[in-house]
Structures are given as structure tokens and as C-alpha cells.
Amino acid sequence: MNKKKHRKITKDSVTSVLYPLLFGAVIVVLWQTQILHKILGTDTFVLPLPDRIFTIIGDNMGAIMENVKATVIVSLGGLILGSALGYLLGMIAMAFPKWGAGGLTVVSAFNAVPIIAIAPILNNLTKDFSEDANTRSMIAKTLVVTITCTVAMSINAFRGFTELKPFSLDLMKSYAANKATIFFKLRVPNSLPYVFTALRVSVPASIISALVSEYFAEYIIGVGRQIRENIVLAQYATAWAYIVVACAIGIVLYLILLFAEGILLKNRRPRWKSV
Amino acid sequence: MKLCALVLVAAMVVMVFTSCSGSKSSEASTDGTAATTAGKYYASDATAESIVKDAAAKGKVGNWGLGNEYEIQALLSKFGQDTKYLSQAFDMNGFDDDSILLASAMTYNELGLVKNSYKGGYKYGDGVKYIDMNEQGVAMLEDNLFTTKKFATENPNTTKAFIYATLKGWEYACANPEEAAEIVYKSGSSVSTEHQAYMAAEVKKLVETDTTGSAVKNYGNMDETAMQQTLDLAKKYIKLSDSTAASKLQTLTLNDIRDTSYLKDAAASAGKFGKLEKTSVKVQLKWLPQAQFMGYYVALSKGYYKDVGLTVTIVPGGGDIGETTAVNSGQVDFGVTWVSNLIAANAGGMNLVEVAQVFQRSGLVLVYKINK
Numbered sequence: 260m261n262k263k264k265h266r267k268i269t270k271d272s273v274t275s276v277l278y279p280l281l282f283g284a285v286i287v288v289l290w291q292t293q294i295l296h297k298i299l300g301t302d303t304f305v306l307p308l309p310d311r312i313f314t315i316i317g318d319n320m321g322a323i324m325e326n327v328k329a330t331v332i333v334s335l336g337g338l339i340l341g342s343a344l345g346y347l348l349g350m351i352a353m354a355f356p357k358w359g360a361g362g363l364t365v366v367s368a369f370n371a372v373p374i375i376a377i378a379p380i381l382n383n384l385t386k387d388f389s390e391d392a393n394t395r396s397m398i399a400k401t402l403v404v405t406i407t408c409t410v411a412m413s414i415n416a417f418r419g420f421t422e423l424k425p426f427s428l429d430l431m432k433s434y435a436a437n438k439a440t441i442f443f444k445l446r447v448p449n450s451l452p453y454v455f456t457a458l459r460v461s462v463p464a465s466i467i468s469a470l471v472s473e474y475f476a477e478y479i480i481g482v483g484r485q486i487r488e489n490i491v492l493a494q495y496a497t498a499w500a501y502i503v504v505a506c507a508i509g510i511v512l513y514l515i516l517l518f519a520e521g522i523l524l525k526n527r528r529p530r531w532k533s534v
Numbered sequence: 535m536k537l538c539a540l541v542l543v544a545a546m547v548v549m550v551f552t553s554c555s556g557s558k559s560s561e562a563s564t565d566g567t568a569a570t571t572a573g574k575y576y577a578s579d580a581t582a583e584s585i586v587k588d589a590a591a592k593g594k595v596g597n598w599g600l601g602n603e604y605e606i607q608a609l610l611s612k613f614g615q616d617t618k619y620l621s622q623a624f625d626m627n628g629f630d631d632d633s634i635l636l637a638s639a640m641t642y643n644e645l646g647l648v649k650n651s652y653k654g655g656y657k658y659g660d661g662v663k664y665i666d667m668n669e670q671g672v673a674m675l676e677d678n679l680f681t682t683k684k685f686a687t688e689n690p691n692t693t694k695a696f697i698y699a700t701l702k703g704w705e706y707a708c709a710n711p712e713e714a715a716e717i718v719y720k721s722g723s724s725v726s727t728e729h730q731a732y733m734a735a736e737v738k739k740l741v742e743t744d745t746t747g748s749a750v751k752n753y754g755n756m757d758e759t760a761m762q763q764t765l766d767l768a769k770k771y772i773k774l775s776d777s778t779a780a781s782k783l784q785t786l787t788l789n790d791i792r793d794t795s796y797l798k799d800a801a802a803s804a805g806k807f808g809k810l811e812k813t814s815v816k817v818q819l820k821w822l823p824q825a826q827f828m829g830y831y832v833a834l835s836k837g838y839y840k841d842v843g844l845t846v847t848i849v850p851g852g853g854d855i856g857e858t859t860a861v862n863s864g865q866v867d868f869g870v871t872w873v874s875n876l877i878a879a880n881a882g883g884m885n886l887v888e889v890a891q892v893f894q895r896s897g898l899v900l901v902y903k904i905n906k
């Protein structure tokens with residue numbers, strides 16, 4: 260029976276990988292043969308052909324990697340800081356349940372503030388943080404990402420701490436477990452799947468906010484900044500090269516997340532596999 | 535557990551407070567040092583070279599980037615400096631708080647905001663001086679009038695009529711800058727009336743003086759020497775990652791970027807153009823409505839466009855609106871851009887052509903504070 264289940268999983272995972280890949284391949288073929296241009300009513304100037312885009316990526320690997328490094332440091336730094344802060348806020352909300360849930364609602368209002376609005380503000384606020392423009396720009400950009408990532412984590416962590424399995428809390432209490440034990444033995448493990456739910460939202464959001472915050476940064480570096488510069492200079496092929504790179508960063512980080520989730524939550528989400 | 539949470543809350547409160555007070559105290563210190571320590575800025579008789587070298591060594595030369603940086607880079611290279619610069623926001627706060635020592639400014643816009651004390655001004659008055667790109671020999675021509683080669687070829691009479699009426703508007707605006715500023719202000723200005731009037735007076739200088747400082751009478755003239763210098767500097771400082779575009783950039787000649795025939799015909803026409811191929815046209819500005827574009831607003835408001843049989847819509851720019859893309863895609867018929875931007879766009883595969891050069895000299899300066 261175990262064997263049968265296993266085969267089913269592989270079949271599922273094969274199709275779940277194959278279909279998107281096939282779809283992507285079809286798009287690329289339509290794109291390169293310019294059928295896509297006819298469908299969208301555009302030309303090869305605004306939407307350059309894939310081979311040209313990949314030639315540019317190949318020609319400029321050094322410069323691209325420098326920009327990728329800047330963007331990834333900002334998005335991962337902000338993701339880690341924001342998620343840690345969010346987890347702490349979740350904890351605080353759990354410790355004071357009376358106002359915790361309400362407080363988180365207020366926190367979530369922060370999520371409604373557009374990145375475009377907070378990026379220039381943080382840029383100005385961090386001007387005294389360092390003499391080096393690159394360093395203070397990095398701090399400003401990381402703070403933008405931090406704010407974006409905090410909210411998703413705080414709400415999910417709060418749910419992870421409080422939405423316990425029925426009777427599990429009663430069971431702990433019947434063993435006369437103290438609050439610390441309940442927290443570490445029950446609440447923290449229970450929050451783990453919720454943490455990953457938050458990360459699934461936060462990882463793409465961290466990259467997007469890193470890209471946008473680069474637009475306003477004092478120091479000119481990053482994939483997002485390159486997209487902007489090249490579009491304004493009407494260098495669409497180069498802009499597209501950086502768009503492709505931005506997509507690649509997003510996909511790679513998301514895959515790493517799924518991989519980590521697969522390992523860490525192996526036995527915790529029995530239903531996750533069969534879906 | 536509760537204790538734990540309380541400690542956390544306390545820690546966060548402390549964090550918030552320190553960050554607030556941090557920014558406050560630093561504000562105070564900038565004011566204090568500016569007033570007390572002499573020698574923080576530059577001597578009023580310091581040479582351009584010494585200032586550029588000092589600011590570049592400190593990494594405090596600012597520019598907006600996005601195609602506005604080439605003259606600055608040419609100047610940095612002239613004095614043997616690295617061509618890196620700080621990204622300057624569209625306000626002058628970076629200059630005000632000293633994070634930028636040598637800031638880019640347009641004579642007609644940011645320079646006025648820095649010096650003047652009207653609303654939005656930073657009130658520096660004589661406390662600042664500037665380095666002029668024209669005097670340094672690194673001037674590149676800025677605001678022009680352009681369209682696509684295809685549009686100009688297919689609509690020669692419309693193109694000539696549009697140039698004629700536009701330049702008539704510029705002529706009137708330069709003769710009556712105060713009235714022109716008023717017209718722009720009424721047409722949906724992005725800045726105050728005082729700043730608009732200042733801008734009109736400064737723009738007049740750019741339209742009627744060439745890079746050497748001589749007076750220009752034939753509005754819209756495409757001066758060969760200045761155009762060539764612009765193209766040469768563009769080839770040197772426009773860095774394109776796309777190898778196809780980069781090699782095309784190096785092959786461009788003046789004939790690939792401008793056509794003087796429409797302007798010549800318009801000047802000789804006396805306002806008669808035969809049948810217009812297209813009577814309703816749109817012009818895309820490079821920036822928000824302001825006296826920088828007063829010629830177009832005056833031509834519209836004085837009925838010069840109507841007189842030649844044209845219905846004209848002025849489309850304001852701003853932010854990241856690419857005027858080259860807007861014209862190339864046919865969303866608009868004419869556009870105002872900097873010559874370097876047109877060169878970069880043509881290198882990238884567009885087929886744009888300049889039909890008149892409105893600004894005869896560079897309006898870009900690098901502004902710095904002087905010691906009192």
C-alpha cells in the first residue's frame with residue numbers, strides 16, 4: 260500500500276512540473292517565431308526575441324551577477340529580519356491575547372502602505388546611518404523589505420501559536436505543564452507550517468519590494484534599478500534581460516523554500532502530499 | 535512568559551525612540567556645523583577642477599541618472615575622476631543635508647529652488663556657486679523637437695507647420711517671458727507662479743544663447759559644432775549592455791539623428807504650407823508642465839497652431855515616462871527630449887529624427903555651497 264501511494268506522488272509531481280514547463284516552452288517558441296508579437300500586437304523592439312535577450316545575459320554576466328548579488332542580499336536580509344520581527348510580534352500577540360489579535364490588525368494596516376511610498380521615506384531617514392552611500396542605501400532597501408515581510412509572518416505566527424489541535428492544550432494542562440513547556444513543546448512546533456505559509460507569501464514579496472526600493476536608492480545598483488534605467492533609455496532588450504534575471508531570482512528562491520519545506524514538514528503535513 | 539513579552543515590547547519601544555531621536559539630533563548637527571565650522575564647503579574662489587576632484591574623491595557628486603548623467607561623467611573624466619555618481623532625487627534635499635556636495639541642477643529649475651526663497655525654495659542665495667557645463671566644454675544639447683523619420687517623411691507639411699508655429703511660440707515667449715510664465719501656470723503648472731517666472735527668464739537664456747555664449751537669433755537652429763560635440767560625448771559616455779545597440783551607437787552620424795530640411799522650409803514658408811497631411815497632432819513633453827516648455831503653451835494659447843491649421847494636444851511627461859518610446863510607438867506625433875536620449879534610442883533600434891533644437895546651450899550645472 261505504501262508503494263502504491265509513493266507511485267501516485269511521483270506521477271503527481273511529474274505532471275505538476277511537466278505542465279508548467281510545457282507551457283513555458285510553448286510561450287518561448289511563440290515568442291521566438293514572433294507569433295506572440297502578432298497576438299499581442301507589438302513589435303520586436305518593445306518585446307525583443309529570446310535569443311537576443313539571452314545573448315545580452317551571456318555578454319554581461321559579470322555586471323549582471325554584481326546587480327543580482329545586491330538584490331539578493333537586500334531581499335534575503337529583509338526577509339530574515341522581517342520574518343524574525345513578525346514571529347516576535349506573533350509571540351507578543353499570543354502572550355496578550357486580549358489585545359493581540361486587534362493589535363495585529365493594526366500591524367496589517369502597514370501592509371497597505373505601498374512600497375513606492377515608504378522607499379523614498381526610508382531613503383531619507385537612513386541618510387545619517389553611514390558615510391558610505393552604498394551601505395546606507397542597502398540599509399534603506401533592507402528596511403523596506405523588512406516592513407513588507409513582517410506582517411505576513413506576524414499574522415501567520417499568531418495563528419500558528421493559537422490555532423492548536425483540539426484538546427492538545429487541554430492535554431498539556433492536564434499534565435500540569437507550565438506556560439513555557441506549552442510554548443516550546445506545543446505552540447512552536449504547531450506554528451512551523453504557518454511559518455512556511457507566511458514565507459510562501461514573503462519570499463516573492465521580498466524580491467518585488469527589493470526591486471522597487473532600488474528605484475529610489477541613492478546608490479545605483481541592483482536588478483530593479485537596471486530595469487528602470489534601461490527602459491527609460493529605450494534599451495528594451497537589456498531591460499528584458501534584467502527582467503528575465505529578476506524572474507530567475509524569484510524562481511530559484513521559491514524552489515529553495517519549497518525544498519526546505521519538503522524536508523522540514525515531511526511528517527507534519529500528511530494531507531499536503533496527497534493533494 | 536509575560537515578563538519575556540514585556541521585555542520585548544520595551545526593547546521595541548527603545549528601538550523606535552532611538553531611531554527617532556537619532557534622526558532629530560543629526561538634523562540639529564547639520565545646522566550647527568554648517569554655521570560654525572568654516573572650511574566644510576568650498577572657497578568662493580576655488581577652481582572647478584579642485585571642487586570636482588574633492589567631491590568625486592568623497593563620492594558626493596549627484597545626478598538623477600536615467601540619461602541625464604553624461605555631461606557630469608564627461609566632466610568627471612576631464613579631471614581624471616571615476617564616472618560614478620550618487621543617484622539624486624528630484625528634489626534638492628540631498629544637497630541641502632550635505633549627502634551630496636556637488637549636486638546636478640538645471641539653471642531654470644533646481645538652481646532656482648536652491649537659491650530663491652519663494653515657496654519650495656531652499657534660500658541659499660549667494661551661499662552657493664555652480665560649475666557650468668558650457669564653460670567646461672562638456673555641454674550636450676538638451677531640449678529639442680523630434681518625431682519619427684517615418685512620420686516626417688509621410689507628413690512633411692504637418693511637420694513644417696508644427697515647427698513653424700512652435701518656434702513662433704518660442705519667439706513670443708522669449709520676448710515676453712513673464713506673460714509666457716503666466717500662460718504656463720494657467721495651463722496646469724506643476725510649480726508656483728514665482729518659480730514659473732524665474733524658470734521662464736532662465737529658459738529664455740538657453741533658447742537665445744549658444745554654448746559659446748553668443749546670441750542666437752534663428753530659433754530652433756541645429757548648430758553643427760554643438761550637435762557634433764553632443765554626439766561625440768554620447769558615443770563616449772552612453773554605456774549600452776546590448777552589443778548590437780552599442781556597436782550601432784558608434785556608427786551613428788549627425789545625419790542619423792537630425793534633419794535640417796524641415797526647419798529650413800518652415801523658416802522660409804511665411805506660414806503657408808499647402809495641404810496638411812495630418813491636422814490633429816500630439817506633442818509629448820519631457821517633464822511636467824512648466825516654463826521649460828513655454829513655447830508650446832504659448833503657441834497653443836496664442837492660436838499659432840490654429841493659424842497654420844493644426845489642432846495640437848500637449849501631453850505632459852514626468853517620472854519615468856519615456857518620450858522616445860511614446861513617439862516611436864505612435865501614441866504621440868512629436869516629442870521633446872535631450873539629444874543624448876534620442877541618440878541612445880536610435881542606437882537601441884528606434885528611427886527618430888530631430889527637426890529643431892530649441893535649447894541652444896546646456897542648462898545643466900553642478901551646484902555647491904561656499905564657505906562663509
